[in-house]
Structure formats: structure tokens, C-alpha cells
Amino acid sequence: MSEPETDAEGTDEALSSPTPGSEVAGDSQSDSGVLTAEPIIQSRDVNVFYGDEQALQNITMDIPEKRVTALIGPSGCGKSTFLRCINRMNDLISTARVDGELLFSDKNVYDTDVDPVALRRKIGMVFQQPNPFPKSIRDNVAYGLEIQGFDGDVDARVEEALKGAALWDEVNDRLDESGLELSGGQQHRLCIARAIAPDPEVILMDEPASALDPVATSQVEDLIADISEEYTVVIVTHNMQQAARISDKTGVFLTGGELVEFDDTQKIFENPEHQRVEDYITGKFG
Numbered sequence: 207m208s209e210p211e212t213d214a215e216g217t218d219e220a221l222s223s224p225t226p227g228s229e230v231a232g233d234s235q236s237d238s239g240v241l242t243a244e245p246i247i248q249s250r251d252v253n254v255f256y257g258d259e260q261a262l263q264n265i266t267m268d269i270p271e272k273r274v275t276a277l278i279g280p281s282g283c284g285k286s287t288f289l290r291c292i293n294r295m296n297d298l299i300s301t302a303r304v305d306g307e308l309l310f311s312d313k314n315v316y317d318t319d320v321d322p323v324a325l326r327r328k329i330g331m332v333f334q335q336p337n338p339f340p341k342s343i344r345d346n347v348a349y350g351l352e353i354q355g356f357d358g359d360v361d362a363r364v365e366e367a368l369k370g371a372a373l374w375d376e377v378n379d380r381l382d383e384s385g386l387e388l389s390g391g392q393q394h395r396l397c398i399a400r401a402i403a404p405d406p407e408v409i410l411m412d413e414p415a416s417a418l419d420p421v422a423t424s425q426v427e428d429l430i431a432d433i434s435e436e437y438t439v440v441i442v443t444h445n446m447q448q449a450a451r452i453s454d455k456t457g458v459f460l461t462g463g464e465l466v467e468f469d470d471t472q473k474i475f476e477n478p479e480h481q482r483v484e485d486y487i488t489g490k491f492g
């Protein structure tokens with residue numbers, strides 16, 4: 207998939223409007239009281255259709271700021287579709303239609319005054335299939351900085367992002383080679399570096415570790431733990447142990463595009479409310 211950034215002029219103001227509720231109350235409590243964090247993304251009855259086919263049904267969830275939220279569920283249940291709603295990547299699919307409300311810092315990202323390019327600068331994404339550009343490793347990572355008109359030290363930011371993505375040691379002596387010459391797992395980490403370089407507020411990751419070996423997987427998990435101190439991370443994974451290890455909140459989607467349960471990760475894995483969730487987690491179906 208090609209990147210949609212064609213117009214760097216955006217309405218950042220529309221996205222950074224004051225957040226009315228945020229200064230009123232203290233931390234919000236989750237059902238089990240384990241996690242305290244304000245929601246940064248709130249999905250309210252989101253439905254998604256591809257043509258006549260409904261892919262998501264009334265998805266309602268609060269994604270906490272500076273935490274890791276995992277989305278799990280069987281293939282085809284709508285995890286990637288939901289992730290793409292958050293930064294309006296579904297806009298690029300001609301048959302896709304979204305209704306409901308998707309709030310980012312209390313502002314509906316589907317409001318007409320929201321510029322999707324500006325939105326994606328704040329909500330970066332790592333896709334299910336790594337998609338480096340046919341450019342050098344350095345230029346791949348610097349891409350988002352250019353779009354944003356970054357006037358700081360680009361090379362320093364590129365190095366920082368590649369270190370963050372646990373790729374620096376493997377590529378620091380060949381930054382001018384094409385990103386396409388990297389292995390699949392390295393390409394995935396390059397795309398992670400590209401996503402974090404512009405310093406977004408939220409990073410959406412669609413199975414970022416699916417093509418990685420165990421060492422790189424554990425590096426990416428460490429990276430996610432590190433970046434969640436500063437960023438909000440939403441990660442789709444098929445790996446239950448990974449979800450249990452790295453996330454604070456877990457949402458379980460099941461066939462038909464339904465979000466069956468959303469709660470603290472520990473609760474989902476130890477004592478879920480729904481039998482269907484327990485069956486899925488324990489491998490009885492899905």
C-alpha cells in the first residue's frame with residue numbers, strides 16, 4: 207500500500223483542540239480498578255461496511271493514553287479494519303464506509319474539518335505487511351520527518367528511531383542501501399522506525415512481530431514496553447502470550463466483527479466474563 211501523505215499542510219489545530227473532560231476528573235478507573243489512565247481514543251458504536259458487507263458491529267471501547275492495548279481474535283474478525291479506522295486509513299479503500307464516532311483527544315476524527323494527513327502524523331501505523339519505500343534505509347526513516355517539515359538533526363533522529371526499532375546495529379554501516387534489500391523481519395523493524403521517527407502520539411501496530419524471529423520478536427516487545435512510556439500503542443496480535451506479556455488492556459474480537467470483551471489484560475486472560483472469550487483464549491476455537 208502506498209503512503210497517503212500528499213499534502214503536508216494540515217489542520218493540526220483541529221486535532222489539538224482542548225480536551226473538555228480531561229481537566230475535570232482524576233484518573234478513570236477500569237472495571238477491575240487495576241488500570242488508571244485517561245482514554246485518548248474513544249470508539250462509540252463504530253460500524254464499518256465494505257460495500258454491503260458489515261465488517262465491524264457497534265465497536266465501543268476506550269483506549270487509555272500511554273498504555274499498550276492489544277486487539278486479538280481470529281482471522282477475518284475485523285482487527286485490521288478497526289485499527290485502520292483510528293487514523294482513517296480506511297478512507298483509502300473505496301468501498302469502505304464508517305459510521306459512529308471515533309474520538310481522538312475528544313475530537314471526532316471523522317469530522318469534516320479533520321485533515322487525515324495531519325491526523326496520521328499524530329497517529330502513526332505499522333502495517334501487517336512491511337512496506338518499505340524503494341528508497342535508502344535512511345530516507346525510509348526520514349520520510350515522515352520530511353513531510354512534517356522537521357528542521358532538526360535528521361541523521362540523529364534517524365539513528366534514534368533505528369535504535370528504538372532494534373535495527374541500528376544491523377544497518378548503521380549501510381544506511382544508503384535500499385530498504386527493499388533488507389530481510390522481511392528487518393523490513394518490519396524499518397517500518398517501525400519510520401513510524402516512530404516523526405514522534406507521533408499514538409502508534410498502531412498490525413501484527414508487527416509476525417515475520418520476526420524470536421530474538422527480534424523479543425526486541426520489538428522491549429521496544430513496545432519502552433515506547434509506551436511516551437506513546438499510546440495499539441497492537442493487533444495473533445500471539446496470545448505476546449498480548450498477555452505486553453499489554454495493559456485487551457480487546458477480544460470474534461467472528462462477525464463483534465468486540466466481545468474489552469478489559470484489563472489480566473482479567474481477560476485469567477477470568478474473562480464471556481465463555482466464548484475463554485474458549486478462544488484457551489484454543490477451543492478460532
Ligand SMILES: Nc1ncnc2c1ncn2[C@@H]1O[C@H](COP(=O)(O)OP(=O)(O)OP(=O)(O)O)[C@@H](O)[C@H]1O
Pocket residue numbers: 256261279280281282283284285286287288299301334
Ligand atoms: N479492502 C477490503 N475490501 C473488502 N472487504 C474487506 C477489505 N478488507 C477487509 N475486508 C473484509 O473485512 C473483514 C475483516 O477483515 P480484517 O482484515 O479487518 O480482519 P483481521 O481480523 O485483521 O484478519 P487477520 O487476522 O487475518 O489479519 C473480512 O471479512 C475481510 O474479508
Ligand SMILES: [Mg+2]
Pocket residue numbers: 285286287334412
Ligand atoms: Mg489483519
